Amino acid sequence: MILVWLVFAAMTLATAVLLALPLFYTRKVKNESVFALAVYRDQMLELGRDAEAGLIAPDQAKSAQVEIERRVLALTESPQWQPGRAPSHGLLITAAVALPLLGFGLYLMLGEPALPGQPFVAQHMQPASVSAELAALEADVAAKPTDAKAWVALAAGYDAVGRAQDAATAYGKAVALGAEDAATLAAFGQAQLIANRGEMNDNAAATFRRALAVDPSNPTARFFLALGKAQAGDVEGALTDWMALEKDTPKDAPWRATLEEHIAKAAERLGKPGLPGSGAAAVSGGAATPGPSAVDIAAAESMTPEQRQAFVNDMVGRLAEKLKANPDDLDGWVRLARAYQVLQRSDDSRAAWAKAAALAPARLDIQLDYADAIVAGRSDLDRYLPPEFVEAVGRVRTLDPKNPLGLYYGGLVARVAGNTEEARRLWTEVLEQLPPDAPQRAELRKELDSLQP
Structure with a gap:
């Protein structure tokens, strides 16, 4: 030497x-x-x-x-x-x-x-590190390269960490191996769309149409094909398709808030504000942070329960750790709160919403979500309301006195305080804003009838 x-x-x-x-x-x-x-x-x-x-x-x-x-x-x-x-x-x-x-x-x-050489390319062209769960999915595909389900699970893993191009490639492999169900095709189309920077192209549109040919009611394909119309300038056509999708979407669907947000924006562009919608995201007038999409849920179904649970917990844990280092990240707290909601960790979700609400006291949508998280799952709202809920409702009513959900929550506060006339007035205002066919009308009339004269 x-x-x-x-x-x-x-x-x-x-x-x-x-x-x-x-x-x-x-x-x-x-x-x-x-x-x-x-x-x-x-x-x-x-x-x-x-x-x-x-x-x-x-x-x-x-x-x-x-x-x-x-x-x-x-x-x-x-x-x-x-x-x-x-x-x-x-x-x-x-x-x-x-x-x-x-x-x-x-x-x-x-x-x-005697130190081994480390060429520049070798140092800077290493593949990105992957989590243990994603590595396990890649190993599963390597062991079973002709298993379409393994490719779908890997594609979902890539999609969850933002590797859209890799996700599109993996979904393409799965489809080529026979995974031509509507959920997989819709997930494939969404990955192609994201890989193209969110712009609809011919490949993604063709994939979405294949999904609809298998299942004409697939919500993901219907949503993104309407989005393609909006991007092409046909906002009227997109709004029509989105409103038709809204009628077929359950009230508790995790993607409903995103759908209602796009309906509201399209209506505003066309000069048609006030179109029907429900939920905090629709009535707040703010931009709600999307929850898990139909594609995310369908892709997660391809994993084993252990893989799915480990993958979700790992993602949520890493987000929580990032927020410890950057506690002023408002969007991060919103994402974490929604992730906890999906995991049904109510206390953690409520605490995350509290952080977000403190960071954005003037954001109506966040204050509404925080108020909703405080009372979620409670069955004693006619007798007791937490003080933090009352404070959050006060902020909502200050930000937008005509907001329907704020009016409803204000009625809850007035009822518990014994002011039945104020509760009646507020809930009557809500009824006047709801569409005639809104399912909430019947529930709200029961609440009004329960008030003592």
């Missing part, structure tokens, strides 16, 4: 000497008159232009011309070529010999000659 390093040192020294040899050539000459003549020639041309333009008097131009000619003639009186300055031999020896030897000695003392 030492012999190798000695050879390298000799090569370095030889290279340094070869590079320094030209510096020892002391008979180097330079020609300064060439540059001076070029300058004087330019001055003569400029002087002629100024004289023709009348910018300088003729006598002044003549005097300047004589002076320039005198300087040109003076160049012939001095040597045309001058030797360059001879370099210092001590400096040359230092640069060519001493510095390389000094550097090599320092490396032998302080460096690690």
